[in-house]
Amino acid sequence: MGIAEFVIVLGAVLLLTRKSLNEKDLPRVAILSAGIFVAQMVNFPIGGGTTGHLIGAALFAILVGPMLAMIGMTVVLIIQALMFGDGGITAFGLNALNMAIIAPLAGWGVYSLMDEILGKGLKSARIISVGIAAWASVFLAACAAAAELAVSYAISGGDFGIAATVSIPAMLGYHAVIGVGEAIITCGVVAYVWHVSPEFFIRAMRSSEPAPGWMHVARSIPVKAAFAILFVFALLVPLYFLYSSEGADGLERTISEAGVEEGEQVLAAPFSYGETYFGMFFAGLLGFVAVAMLALSVLRIFRREQTKSRGR
Amino acid sequence: MIVLHVRTGQAAGHLDEHARSVWFGKLDARAKILGIFAFVIAAALLTDPVLVMCALACALVTALLSRLPPRHLAKAYLAALPFLAFASFSVFLFAGFERGISMLARTSACVIALLVLATGTDTFELFSGLRRLRVPGILTTLLMLTHRYLLLLSEELDRMRTARRARGFSGGRSLLDVQAFRVLSNTAGMLLVRSSGRADRIFEALKMRGFSKDMRPWRETRIAALDAAFMLALVAIAASLLLLQMEVFP
Numbered sequence: 260m261g262i263a264e265f266v267i268v269l270g271a272v273l274l275l276t277r278k279s280l281n282e283k284d285l286p287r288v289a290i291l292s293a294g295i296f297v298a299q300m301v302n303f304p305i306g307g308g309t310t311g312h313l314i315g316a317a318l319f320a321i322l323v324g325p326m327l328a329m330i331g332m333t334v335v336l337i338i339q340a341l342m343f344g345d346g347g348i349t350a351f352g353l354n355a356l357n358m359a360i361i362a363p364l365a366g367w368g369v370y371s372l373m374d375e376i377l378g379k380g381l382k383s384a385r386i387i388s389v390g391i392a393a394w395a396s397v398f399l400a401a402c403a404a405a406a407e408l409a410v411s412y413a414i415s416g417g418d419f420g421i422a423a424t425v426s427i428p429a430m431l432g433y434h435a436v437i438g439v440g441e442a443i444i445t446c447g448v449v450a451y452v453w454h455v456s457p458e459f460f461i462r463a464m465r466s467s468e469p470a471p472g473w474m475h476v477a478r479s480i481p482v483k484a485a486f487a488i489l490f491v492f493a494l495l496v497p498l499y500f501l502y503s504s505e506g507a508d509g510l511e512r513t514i515s516e517a518g519v520e521e522g523e524q525v526l527a528a529p530f531s532y533g534e535t536y537f538g539m540f541f542a543g544l545l546g547f548v549a550v551a552m553l554a555l556s557v558l559r560i561f562r563r564e565q566t567k568s569r570g571r
Numbered sequence: 572m573i574v575l576h577v578r579t580g581q582a583a584g585h586l587d588e589h590a591r592s593v594w595f596g597k598l599d600a601r602a603k604i605l606g607i608f609a610f611v612i613a614a615a616l617l618t619d620p621v622l623v624m625c626a627l628a629c630a631l632v633t634a635l636l637s638r639l640p641p642r643h644l645a646k647a648y649l650a651a652l653p654f655l656a657f658a659s660f661s662v663f664l665f666a667g668f669e670r671g672i673s674m675l676a677r678t679s680a681c682v683i684a685l686l687v688l689a690t691g692t693d694t695f696e697l698f699s700g701l702r703r704l705r706v707p708g709i710l711t712t713l714l715m716l717t718h719r720y721l722l723l724l725s726e727e728l729d730r731m732r733t734a735r736r737a738r739g740f741s742g743g744r745s746l747l748d749v750q751a752f753r754v755l756s757n758t759a760g761m762l763l764v765r766s767s768g769r770a771d772r773i774f775e776a777l778k779m780r781g782f783s784k785d786m787r788p789w790r791e792t793r794i795a796a797l798d799a800a801f802m803l804a805l806v807a808i809a810a811s812l813l814l815l816q817m818e819v820f821p
Contacts, residue, residue: 285774286716286774287771289717291763291767292717293723297725297727297762298762300728301759334717337714338714338717338718338721443756447755447760448759448763451757451764455764
């Protein structure tokens with residue numbers, strides 16, 4: 260399932276980029292992928308002697324834009340899986356969905372929206388939005404991973420994955436902390452690059468020519484960003500649904516089909532009302548925030564258009 | 572952790588020479604990719620502990636038959652082991668000993684098979700094999716370029732790390748260590764800026780040599796009897812493992 264979703268999304272991305280991708284960008288994306296791969300080796304301290312390392316999805320997306328970032332992160336993951344046996348091919352679909360689709364999209368979406376809302380061009384505002392975006396990309400990818408683990412645990416009746424009661428708090432708690440480190444480093448890197456070679460950002464900043472009417476709104480960065488975020492939720496919400504409704508059926512079916520003993524009924528515990536309620540509440544809340552941000556940014560563009568025309 | 576990977580990867584770079592001389596290295600890349608992937612997918616779907624052990628045994632036999640230097644395979648496997656052990660350990664904690672062990676065996680079987688593929692194939696043959704299997708050209712071109720520059724940049728990072736250490740930087744204590752984070756993020760930023768400058772020069776150099784978006788493989792190989800036999804053997808193993816599994820769960 261994961262790999263199908265991933266292949267569909269990646270195929271769409273490849274189709275979309277085929278026309279717009281500049282020949283000149285290819286070595287740049289390649290060497291940035293290599294750069295991100297290597298930057299993942301920079302360990303940062305978390306405390307108590309443990310260290311974490313950069314994931315770099317948000318950084319990549321902020322530097323080159325979401326489409327190229329998705330392709331680049333895919334390349335990084337393929338090399339990790341193929342060359343070094345990391346992660347493996349079987350988990351590859353879901354892994355790539357989390358780290359190469361959800362993380363850069365979420366990072367870029369949050370960054371662009373925050374940048375727009377906090378006020379464009381202000382240095383401190385940009386750094387804050389970079390930080391929040393980096394944290395969000397790590398946290399959302401972890402959400403997806405935890406939900407996937409829980410779903411695969413439920414569907415396979417305990418052969419694969421980890422129970423929801425364990426995986427969700429563990430993954431989210433750990434990655435909420437990791438995300439802080441990622442946010443600090445990403446802020447530092449962006450501030451450094453901004454200071455040393457601002458032309459790095461040109462691709463991300465370069466916007467298409469203004470089009471009349473609604474097309475302008477649809478093409479503006481904040482709306483695209485909001486769509487990116489909504490898209491991430493569209494990917495995440497089915498997982499929660501599967502987890503809350505289908506999961507239970509799948510679990511019961513597996514148990515009855517496999518003729519497992521009564522003792523396995525303990526596995527049904529994660530699907531009590533409390534957990535389901537939590538999942539739905541969480542998804543609903545995030546969806547609400549995304550829609551609210553979308554509405555706000557559309558309003559903002561209109562207001563800016565008005566002031567611009569008044570200025571003329 | 573990943574440092575170790577790239578170190579072993581560097582060793583594998585020298586291995587490319589060796590890979591061509593072994594019979595496994597001479598097989599057609601497409602046959603190898605299809606066969607190994609079929610096996611890995613089948614192995615990942617197994618749940619019965621006995622069958623999982625069979626899959627692990629098959630992977631080990633393949634590794635032995637491939638005549639690749641066992642030391643390199645072992646080193647690469649050890650580099651991946653902590654991830655496997657962590658996953659299996661969490662399964663072991665929540666689903667019991669037997670499932671933990673079969674999780675370890677299952678993931679090991681997949682990883683070993685992939686490592687045989689990766690170390691036993693010339694890296695560029697592997698990517699052009701993927702291209703000839705109709706993986707989109709953008710992806711394979713990027714894979715080739717990225718792989719080429721990975722080692723270059725990791726050496727650069729190593730030099731920067733040495734320079735950092737020579738100036739008394741020890742890695743910092745916790746998330747609250749502002750100075751450490753400033754140093755680390757400047758390192759990563761400098762790496763990116765340098766690599767961007769390099770990317771522009773590379774593009775010009777590539778353009779001079781007639782580069783286009785889709786680098787087509789230039790070495791044309793044919794699938795011979797041995798290649799087909801290897802692929803069919805692996806596919807047969809994969810299919811029989813899956814069929815055995817189906818019979819256990821009607």
